[in-house]
Amino acid sequence: MARGEIVINENNCRGCGYCQAFCKRGCLVMSEDKFSPLGYILPILADSDKCNACGVCGQMCPHFAIEVCKFIEN
Amino acid sequence: MNKKKVCGNPKIWKDPPGAAMYCPGCQHPVIDRIISEVLEEMDIDGKAICVVGVGCHAFVQISWNLDVLSSAHGRALDSGTAIKRLNPDAIVFTVQGDGDCIGIGAGAFIGAMIRGEKITTIMFNNTNYGTTGGQLAPTTLLGQKTATTPHGRDAALEGYPVHTAELAATFKGTAYSARGSVHTPADYQRTKRYIKTAFQKQIDGVGFSFVEVLSACPPNWHLSPVKCLKRIGEDIVSEFPLGEFKNEDSTERLSKSK
Amino acid sequence: MAEKMFVQGNEAVGWGALYCGCDGFFGYPITPQNEVTQWFAHEFPKRGKVFLQSQSEVGSINMLFGGAAAGFRVMTSTSGPGWGLMQETISHLVAAELPCVIVLVQRGGPGAGSIRHAQMDYITATRGGGQGGYKNIVLAPGSVQEVHDLIQLGFHLADKYRNPLVILTDGILGQVSESVEVKTIDFGPLDKKPWALRGRERQEDGKSRIVNSAVGVLPLPPYPNYISWLKHIEEKYREMEGSELRYEIYQAEGADLILVAYGYTSRVSKEAVNMARAEGHKVGMIRPITLWPFPYSVIREKAMLGCKFLVVEDSLGLLIDDVKIGVEGRADVHLVGILDRHIPTDGGMIMPGRVFEEIKRLL
Numbered sequence: 001m002a003r004g005e006i007v008i009n010e011n012n013c014r015g016c017g018y019c020q021a022f023c024k025r026g027c028l029v030m031s032e033d034k035f036s037p038l039g040y041i042l043p044i045l046a047d048s049d050k051c052n053a054c055g056v057c058g059q060m061c062p063h064f065a066i067e068v069c070k071f072i073e074n
Numbered sequence: 075m076n077k078k079k080v081c082g083n084p085k086i087w088k089d090p091p092g093a094a095m096y097c098p099g100c101q102h103p104v105i106d107r108i109i110s111e112v113l114e115e116m117d118i119d120g121k122a123i124c125v126v127g128v129g130c131h132a133f134v135q136i137s138w139n140l141d142v143l144s145s146a147h148g149r150a151l152d153s154g155t156a157i158k159r160l161n162p163d164a165i166v167f168t169v170q171g172d173g174d175c176i177g178i179g180a181g182a183f184i185g186a187m188i189r190g191e192k193i194t195t196i197m198f199n200n201t202n203y204g205t206t207g208g209q210l211a212p213t214t215l216l217g218q219k220t221a222t223t224p225h226g227r228d229a230a231l232e233g234y235p236v237h238t239a240e241l242a243a244t245f246k247g248t249a250y251s252a253r254g255s256v257h258t259p260a261d262y263q264r265t266k267r268y269i270k271t272a273f274q275k276q277i278d279g280v281g282f283s284f285v286e287v288l289s290a291c292p293p294n295w296h297l298s299p300v301k302c303l304k305r306i307g308e309d310i311v312s313e314f315p316l317g318e319f320k321n322e323d324s325t326e327r328l329s330k331s332k
Numbered sequence: 333m334a335e336k337m338f339v340q341g342n343e344a345v346g347w348g349a350l351y352c353g354c355d356g357f358f359g360y361p362i363t364p365q366n367e368v369t370q371w372f373a374h375e376f377p378k379r380g381k382v383f384l385q386s387q388s389e390v391g392s393i394n395m396l397f398g399g400a401a402a403g404f405r406v407m408t409s410t411s412g413p414g415w416g417l418m419q420e421t422i423s424h425l426v427a428a429e430l431p432c433v434i435v436l437v438q439r440g441g442p443g444a445g446s447i448r449h450a451q452m453d454y455i456t457a458t459r460g461g462g463q464g465g466y467k468n469i470v471l472a473p474g475s476v477q478e479v480h481d482l483i484q485l486g487f488h489l490a491d492k493y494r495n496p497l498v499i500l501t502d503g504i505l506g507q508v509s510e511s512v513e514v515k516t517i518d519f520g521p522l523d524k525k526p527w528a529l530r531g532r533e534r535q536e537d538g539k540s541r542i543v544n545s546a547v548g549v550l551p552l553p554p555y556p557n558y559i560s561w562l563k564h565i566e567e568k569y570r571e572m573e574g575s576e577l578r579y580e581i582y583q584a585e586g587a588d589l590i591l592v593a594y595g596y597t598s599r600v601s602k603e604a605v606n607m608a609r610a611e612g613h614k615v616g617m618i619r620p621i622t623l624w625p626f627p628y629s630v631i632r633e634k635a636m637l638g639c640k641f642l643v644v645e646d647s648l649g650l651l652i653d654d655v656k657i658g659v660e661g662r663a664d665v666h667l668v669g670i671l672d673r674h675i676p677t678d679g680g681m682i683m684p685g686r687v688f689e690e691i692k693r694l695l
Contacts, residue, residue: 005077016099016292016299022259040098056259058081062096062103069077092550120533125398128546135542136550141529143401144428144544145394146421152391153398157529159382160356160404164531182394185387 004053005069006045012065015040019057019066025050028057084110084138086119092136099299101289102198104256106134108266108287109169109196113140116273122165125154127174130204130291134169148179151186154193165276167194172213172286173203176238180212190247190281190328194272197238197284199253200291201310208294212236215313220294235313242284243320246328249281252318255288257306261316268318281328288314334515341476342367342506345409345435345499346375347514348483353522354433355404356382358395360414363447364503365437368409389414393421393434396496400430401543403528405487409435411503412445415453415461422496423462426565427545429527431490431497433483438502438595446678449503450670451595454650457498458624467569469576470498470623472594476510481517482621488519493572494527500623502646504596504681572625579627583609584616589694590634591617592655593644597682601644604687613695623651631658640694641665644687646673666694 006027013036019028020043029046036042053070083091084107096103113119124140126132128147135142145153150168158166168175175183175197186193202220203209209222213235217226227235242251250272254265265287272283288310290302297305322328339347345368349357357372369385376383382399386392392408399406410418415436425432438453440446460466469489471482482499490497532540544550548558555561583605584590593601598619608615618634620627635641640663643652649667656665668690673680 004080012094014096014098018099018299018303021300021303053080055081059107059262060104060256060259062100063094063098064083064087064091064103064107067082068080070080071075071077074076121531123402123529123531133550135544139532139540141531141535141540142542142544143398143529144542144546144550145397146424146545149390149394149397149421152386152394153401155384155386156356156358156382156395156398156406157402159384160399160406161402161530164402181387182391185391188387189384 002049002051003071004051005071006048006051006057007067008043009065009067010036010042012063013040013042014063015042016062018060018062019043022056022060025052027051085114086110086139088137088139094137095133096130097293099290099292099302100130101256102130103134104262105196105198105287105289106138108256108262108269110138112266112270112273116270118165118273118277121163122167123157123161125150125157125166125168127168127170127179129171129174131169131171131174131198148174148177149182150174151179151182151191151193151195155186155189155191158191158193165273167196167273169196170198171204172197172199172201172238173211176212176236187242187245187247187282192276192279192281194276194283196269197286198289199238199286199314200289202291202294204291204294213238215309237314239284239286239319242282245282246331247282248284248320249275249322249328250283251320253286253288253314253316255306255311255316257288257290257303264316271321278323280323280325334513337512337514338509339476339512340367340507340509341479341501342437343371344476344479344512345483346371347512348480349407350375350379351514351516352484352487353405354381354407354487356384356399356406357408358384358386358392358399358406359408360386360389360392360410362411362414364439364449364506365409365411365435367506368435368437389417390421393418396432397421397425397428397430400425400432401428401529403525403530407433407435409437411437412439412441412453415456419456419462422468423460423464423466424545425496426466426468427547428543429494430543431494433486433490433497433499435499435501437506438500440678448678449596449646449681451502451597451646452650453500454623454645454647457500458626467572467624468496468498469572469625470500472500472621472623473505474595474598474619476505476508477512479505480512480514484517484519489576491523493568495568495572500595502595576622577625577627578621579630580619580621581630582617582619584618584634586614587616587639588614589642589691590639591615591642591644591687592620592631592651593617594620594623594651597644597646600682600684601687603684604691607684607688608691613691615691626654626658628654628658631655632660635659635662639663642668642690642694644668644682646670646682666690
């Protein structure tokens with residue numbers, strides 16, 4: 001069960017591919033055919049269940065396009 | 075099940091931030107994120123005055139919620155010097171590019187270190203003049219093709235890449251000098267530690283603190299963003315080794331340092 | 333409480349600055365203004381004020397850029413070659429709307445020229461020596477007392493218009509000693525400079541600010557674009573031109589010949605006018621105190637009355653161009669210049685006797 005949630009701001013994303021490169025668990029993969037309003041190739045959530053909310057994708061994103069939240073059992 | 079935000083815009087980011095002017099895969103904003111996190115964690119963003127130079131690094135001025143002065147090309151440390159001398163309680167730091175700091179700004183850079191100004195400088199090193207279309211910079215690697223070295227930098231004509239962090243360490247007025255990068259998450263954390271230490275030197279009033287940070291520049295390196303990271307890990311780090319080159323914690327030790 | 337002193341023109345720069353709340357001086361050694369930097373080195377630190385010798389004049393003018401942006405009263409002083417190095421950032425100061433005072437103690441040029449007096453920087457001081465064409469008020473003292481007074485007026489006008497301001501003196505006025513009454517001249521309350529950079533938490537409204545001179549690249553509110561900002565700057569120039577003109581008229585009533593001079597040559601000219609008047613010649617003088625804005629109208633009035641003009645300036649002829657603009661072809665404009673010095677060396681100067689000879693030749 002995913003312990004984190006990744007939200008991509010498609011207006012900011014520039015399709016650089018760092019999130020895919022830095023995600024150790026392959027949760028994010030650059031799509032083949034999904035484009036941002038500005039025409040950049042967007043990453044898609046390939047396997048969000050494996051996300052452990054480490055936040056590295058958002059941290060390394062140069063365009064502030066990724067927000068990561070951690071689920072907390074109350 | 076509720077959720078806690080782990081990563082998003084830095085607290086001091088404007089909402090909405092100014093128009094982002096960065097090329098896909100440019101790592102300057104990653105360094106800006108580190109600086110923001112450090113300022114927030116040290117709780118000094120409220121009394122910080124940032125002086126940016128001229129170049130790609132300068133566009134951060136419209137994104138973060140800090141008092142920012144945009145200085146003449148190469149003169150951020152001159153302007154910063156006066157601000158710090160006149161307003162010593164402020165945390166004064168300069169954000170500069172390699173061309174801005176050790177190219178046109180070498181005189182101001184060396185002047186500030188000779189005087190031991192209690193200022194922190196973060197120099198973004200992307201081995202070229204980015205904004206103007208990728209020309210030769212003092213940090214351009216030998217053999218690297220740029221808009222003004224079409225056949226690659228040739229030592230006989232353009233000399234050798236300058237090691238700014240090592241240079242800074244040779245000045246008695248320098249309390250701290252290090253070089254980091256952001257081409258891996260681990261390097262992100264190391265660079266953050268270097269920058270935090272640098273600001274601490276200013277807070278403690280020891281002397282000048284300097285952190286050089288390697289930064290990918292896909293369009294001017296003519297490489298995809300991910301290949302730029304590979305280039306940093308291999309060619310650039312071998313020319314510009316990462317680490318700390320000076321770390322003194324008192325003015326007495328500075329006056330005795332070699 | 334006024335204090336009487338006998339000091340050099342260069343030192344009067346310091347006393348004037350001190351008495352009007354100058355916070356910091358940033359300078360670099362260059363003859364013939366070294367007494368200014370040395371005065372600040374001795375007098376400012378012990379009063380808790382900032383004195384700093386930079387690594388070059390490019391350094392000092394950019395220190396002014398920082399100090400002014402942080403809301404302080406800052407100044408520098410320099411001469412010829414140093415003045416040349418400062419041009420880029422003076423243009424930035426105008427664009428970023430930052431107030432400061434630059435004292436230019438003129439020496440011989442071009443190039444390294446000479447380390448003695450001259451008046452050869454008139455054009456670059458009054459026409460914007462740096463990029464983009466800009467204006468700044470230029471005040472030209474004619475005595476050591478006036479150096480002290482115009483420094484204080486200079487800081488007031490710089491703050492009033494948020495613009496750099498130049499005090500134009502010369503090697504002779506800088507080195508000569510005269511008695512001075514040192515006091516604070518009251519120009520009303522100091523401007524609070526809400527636009528200055530202090531750190532977000534220390535701003536009254538808690539909002540961060542940006543000071544930037546790249547107004548075309550990154551327009552800042554309230555000017556949405558480059559041209560709307562340039563229009564604002566143009567209006568500022570018109571205001572300065574309209575309300576800050578200052579000049580002295582000396583015995584020009586009913587004169588047939590008018591001398592025009594500033595700085596040390598205005599003292600020489602006054603002497604020559606007295607010599608001519610003593611022999612019954614109707615001669616007077618107009619002494620511009622602001623070289624920008626320039627007193628074109630009063631010169632035009634005299635030209636329309638049929639006066640002839642004699643410009644007395646220690647250069648090959650720079651001020652003369654402005655006098656010709658004022659005259660608009662209505663009268664002849666003659667020059668006693670640097671080539672008329674009493675000895676043909678860098679130590680020579682324009683003497684009253686030589687001016688008097690020219691007066692007689694023209695009448």
